[in-house]
Amino acid sequence: CSLTQQVADLAEEAGAVCCICREGYKYQPTKVLGIYTFTKRCPVEEYEVRARKTLGYTTVSHYNIVHVECHMAAVRLARARDEWESAALQNASTRCNGLLPLWGPHVPESAFASCLARHTTYLQECTQHRDIGHTCTLHDLKLLLLRFARGRTFHDDTGGGGPLSNMQLVPALVHMALYVINTSRVAAREAAALEGSLGWAAPRLLEAAHDAEGPLYYLALTLMLYPHAKWRSLRVESLRRVITIAQARAAAPGGPALRALPPDHRAPKPWPDYKPYVTFVAVIDQLYNVMFKNVTATTVDQWPIKLAEYIRHNDEANAKAAEKIVTTLTDELLPCSSFAEFCDAAGFLEDIPDPDAFLQTLIDELP
Template sequence: MYVFFLQEILDFNHFDSERTPEEEFKMELFCVLTNQIEHNCIGGTLKDYIVGLGIVERAIAYITKHAPCVKPTLLRTDSDELKEFISRPSLKYILRFLTGLASKHEATQLAISKDIIPIIHRLEQVSSDEHVGSLAENLLEALCTDEATATRVQEVRDFTRAEKKRLAMATREKQLDALGMRTNEKGQVTAKGSILQKIEKLRDETGLTCFICREGYACQPAKVLGIYTFTKRCNVEEFELKSRKTIGYTTVTHFNVVHVDCHTSAIRLARGRDEWERASLQNANTRCNGLLPLWGPDVSEAAFSACMTRHSSYMQESTQRCDISFPSSIHDLKMILMRFAWERSFHDDAGGGGPQSNMHFVPYLLFYAVYLLLSSRSTARDCKTLIAYLTAAPSDKWLECGYEVEGPLYMLSISLALHSHETWNKHKLAHLKRLIAVAQARHISPSVLCKALLSQSDRQTKDYIVYHPFLMMWALIDLIYSVLFKSVSTPKEEDWSISLFDYIRKNDEAMLKSTDTILQTFTEEFLPCTRFGEFCDVAGK
């Protein structure tokens, strides 16, 4: 009946031209409804009913009719026809409710995958005040929960990547020709005289590049790159029992990389505008209040330290003088990983940036935490605390620590900075047992310290959904070790933090590829698990 009530505002062409505030409110309600449908049998039935009403078909027809023609070439994202399309009031709502309906629902995914994936992918690359790019990215991520549809999405993205590379090579050939050079059949550049000295400037960038000057470490090895971030003040543990909660911060990103010098120059030219207001225009219209510096292989320590000091002042300002320390940075890392495990939104805070952007950010957030750890020289003490938690604490204390600020989720996250892959494998089952115990305790007693499970019903195994997010958190950490850090080697266990720091610093291209693999494996294999046995089968692989 509720959907029938909304039928009148689902005439999208009418909504574009003659909408009222009441109709906009109804459309907003429909988006909220579709995104809150649970991923179970009842939710699937409701989605089938909505699809049966023709709403998805109507939305697809609207997109197909009004979207600019998508040809098999790399099209400009700033064309007038595309600007006109993304400015249509109905589009943002359509992307939002299609995301909710497509999430783990095969019928909706198949309907969308027939015609409009290239259009949605094109929208993914644009920036607008309505954050259409982020909404399109979220829709594609929802479609990736189906294997066949995920393959189609990846094909479209791979084509765009290949087309960009082809155009870049064409531009390169044009530049070579202007300099009196050419590329032979073997791909070698040939030239005469002193012109050969200029070839170094034409090297291809394969890692992180500044989105303003389009250069990275290959062309500008000594310049500091940074990542635009958005940080806000928050409680670090929602289940903490103290009346006065421990305050920390949480950070998200759209993963736009820029030279610190380019950022400074752009801000200097933007007279009369706030620094971060100007930066947000370059950050795909996504809010930002920080610029996390990266220590490139050839960047001097003095240059990096100066940029890190500047970033710390940004953090102090955006968090209202929170303590910027190693423990608070681990809480920050913990909370971004919890967004993946609990399937929470990334773009609500900043208005942009989805799962892929923030997964790319994870190793650099850990890099920042390890930098603070090495600066504080507290590695030995923190390692001792972690080992004591894993080995010394009796099982009857597991439930109590589930309500502590530095409880199992914190200890799970801090292991990335302190323990090698081998040590993780040795203790990962101990981590898992404590997470399961905490899930049980928090489910039974979310607001009062649960010292023991007294009744027989309390001791019984609950539905898998109770343990699911905690199991996903564990799986995510295990994937980071097995995929992201599989090549990190260290002669001694106590040197893990240093080896990890150096590895992330020197392998930005590997970081991007590995985090894509982690997100794909996590989304396609772990999140769909509906039984503990199924989770164990996937984890055992």
């Protein structure tokens, strides 16, 4: 009987599990787990019209998880191989050059912070980007969500990884940005910048269509700072803003930044010109309503701290939520062939009962 009980106690790990030792937080609660990632240098905004575009980086993943300790041990054993050649063997033969740490429920902060500093060093080595802070991570998150919104592939540079593995990466990137925002106490400053961007008049919004820190960047920041109720009140306004910049980019994709659209560009553009931008808003909405629906914070002061805590303690729930979001995106949102169909699939009809009239009115009111 005692042997049977012991076998019953050896339950399988739930949630994140190391791909080398096959153990996770159940049997190794204080060891830091990390996600193998691949990061490359790129402009943070392809439509930016400056002579020298603002450079950042973009990250993708096959979402293979490993103890940082196991990774380092494997590298030491494989002396003849480069660190990332060795890591690729554990990463399903997928290229990687980073190890993004997860802060488990019982992992000491000092251990997590040390691994995060090592990951930052990896990012500096592969991107030649020296000043890596939460702004860089926000641009990284924005570019990842844009890939989903555009229906683009994730494996071109790495040889592996798809929509699901990269949606599972999203909460880890959110947590990385939140950790820096919370520890450096810049949430109030960032909230003030976000509030300021929401007050932009139409001419300023048209100019921002070609800015690195434009409406899409501030939408990614919204996820870090605003609770559910605040987002709910901003959903339609967010659609207005992204449709405005879509109109400006379609009218003048190479810039310069426009103060007003020429009269002959007032007509509604083809649906594919708007689709990636409104889908970006829908993905943010899905993250709020599916992945982070159980975060209990109700104020702007509480949200960054509560959201970081929720991500830290709910890796298994977040992985399941990622599956639901990817299914909704691929089966319902990306196949949409019109704005009206999109509003129906994304759940916006209660706020926008006549999508075609909404779109036409918005374009008619542009300066």
